[in-house]
Amino acid sequence: MAQFDTIRTTAGARSAEIDAGLRAHMNKVYGTMSVGTLITFLAAWALSGLAVTSDPSGAAAQIGADKYLTSLGSALYMSPLKWVVMFAPLIFVFGFSAGINRMSAATAQTVFYIFAAVMGVSISSIFLVFTGESIVQVFLITSIAFAGLSLYGYTTKRDLGPMGAFLIMGLIGIILASIVNIFLASSGMAFAISVIGVLIFAGLTAYDTQKIKVTYLQMAHAGDQEWLGKAAIMGALSLYLDFINLFMMLLQLLGNRE
Template sequence: MAEFDTIRSAAGTQTAQIDEGLRAHMSKVYGTMSVGMLITFAAAWAISNLAVTADPSGAVAQLSADKYLTSLGYAIYGSPLKWVIMFAPLLFVFGLSAAINRMSAATAQLVFYVFAAVMGLSISSIFLVFTGESIIQVFLVTAIAFAGLSLYGYTTKRDLGPMGTFLIMGLIGLIIASVVNIFLASSAMTFAISVIGVLIFAGLTAYDTQKIKNTYLAHAHSGDSEWLGKAAIMGALSLYLDFINMFMMLLQLFGNRE
């Protein structure tokens, strides 16, 4: 009996250590993601301010009645460079995913933060297109929805794996439709992409959260802190992309334009 109690006590201690490690892992995931979000929106706001001037004398192009594009603004939004800026975040994601195993955790985290700044450059036009008030409102709505969906993914006992396969297939179709619509510029297609996109990224938020949790639990016994550190960064990248894309889709649907 004493031996059984000892085994049970050891098992309970091990479970408590795994639970504590999981909480620390998830805190690192959300913390890294949050810093990335801060970098993105700070970069987007700063770049949008540098791209616009109220003085027509040094302007390159007129944006509205009292706003003009600077040479930097025209290079970002009006020149062929805009295509590079548009697709640069996607290349970063593929590059980081492919090279993560050859990087240290510290290097991967630095690359993630550089990616977040590039994403800020890519979406900086939202501050020229939408009112600041509507951007804040949509951001708060996105944050509340994201928190609820991520909490569901963390706590649910349901296996979301099958749903994830369907969502990833939908995401691929969404990316293709978005690229096609760049050239078609169809408002109806934009609306459809935004509605479907919100649903896809809402589902992916729950799915990715559960996947991050399960990945940690599957490797908690390995003791490889370097690998777990890189797993946390890739988890932060997944949730960051879910948040940013859900925010952009909701902004297209509900944002008030300048």
């Protein structure tokens, strides 16, 4: 009986240790993601400020009643460099995912923050296209929706794994359709992409949150802190991408244009 009590106490202590580790792991995931999101929006806002001027002298192009593109803005949004700016985050994220196993956790975190800044450059045009008020409103809507979806993914007892393959297929379809619509410029297709995109990234938010939790619980027994540190960065990257894309899709649907 005494031996059984000892085993039960040890198991309970181990369970409590894993629970505490999971909370710390999720805090790191959300903290890293939040810093990355802040970097993105600060970079986008700062760059948009450098790209637009109200002074017509020396302006490269006029984009509004009292708004003109600077030479930097013209290079970013009107020259062939716009294609580099547009696709840089996609190329960056594939390279980052492929190379993270060769990085230390500290290096991976630094690279993630650099990627967040690159994403900010890529989406900086939203400050030229949409009003500042609508950007803030959609950001708040996205934050509330993301928090609820992520909480559901963390707490639900339902296995969300089976819908993962469906969501990934939908994500690939959205990416391909978005690339095609760059050349077609169809407002109807853009609307459909935004609506379907909201549903896909809402599902991915819940799915990725549960996946991060399950992965930690599966690997916590190994005690490899370096691996767990990199797993937290990859988890932050997944949720960051879910948030940014959900925001962009909602902005297309709800944002007020300049």
